[in-house]
Amino acid sequence: MKKEKIGIYPGSFDPVTNGHMDIIKRSIRLVDKLIVGVLNNSEKSPLFSVDERVKMLQEATKELSNVTIMSFNGLTVDFAKDMNAHIIIRGLRAISDFEYELQIAQMNHKLYPDVDTIFLTTSIEHSYLSSSVVKEVARYGEDISGFVPPNVLKMLECKNIK
Ligand code: ADP
Numbered sequence: 549m550k551k552e553k554i555g556i557y558p559g560s561f562d563p564v565t566n567g568h569m570d571i572i573k574r575s576i577r578l579v580d581k582l583i584v585g586v587l588n589n590s591e592k593s594p595l596f597s598v599d600e601r602v603k604m605l606q607e608a609t610k611e612l613s614n615v616t617i618m619s620f621n622g623l624t625v626d627f628a629k630d631m632n633a634h635i636i637i638r639g640l641r642a643i644s645d646f647e648y649e650l651q652i653a654q655m656n657h658k659l660y661p662d663v664d665t666i667f668l669t670t671s672i673e674h675s676y677l678s679s680s681v682v683k684e685v686a687r688y689g690e691d692i693s694g695f696v697p698p699n700v701l702k703m704l705e706c707k708n709i710k
Pocket of ligand 1: 558559560561562565566567568571637638639640641645669670671674675677678679
């Protein structure tokens with residue numbers, strides 16, 4: 549029997565944007581099973597708790613059958629190992645992303661040679677989207693409905709960050 553190809557897509561997703569959703573939808577064509585890993589990073593102070601981020605991703609991906617959402621602590625490679633994944637998916641928006649991502653991908657491969665990182669370049673219409681920019685725009689009361697899934701829009705409204 550052919551071995552199932554498992555990929556992880558790690559990130560903060562604070563909150564998930566349409567840019568992340570685009571990467572998720574495109575990467576499920578490359579793997580049999582995609583595990584979106586929500587990083588529980590104690591050094592950052594996120595707007596949404598890790599549970600809220602897991603729930604918002606579950607809701608936003610509920611129509612996609614081969615996607616699972618999980619939280620994780622610690623190193624991405626350890627999460628990959630635990631999930632039996634040999635592929636890490638990351639998105640690239642600009643050269644500035646590339647420099648950092650290249651270094652992390654090489655370190656991850658060094659730590660765990662069985663894992664490789666696949667980079668998906670952003671779709672042009674999402675190239676300017678990041679969680680932090682979306683939060684900043686929302687803070688000033690601008691309409692962000694074109695930037696995040698509808699359930700995330702509601703959760704952002706509930707946070708009352710203005
Ligand atoms: P991190 O805190 O690990 O950078 P993010 O939640 O900001 O996590 O992003 C997770 C991944 O999604 C990263 O690889 C990032 O480059 C990618 N990403 C974020 N926004 C976009 C976008 N608009 N288009 C393509 N990739 C994106």
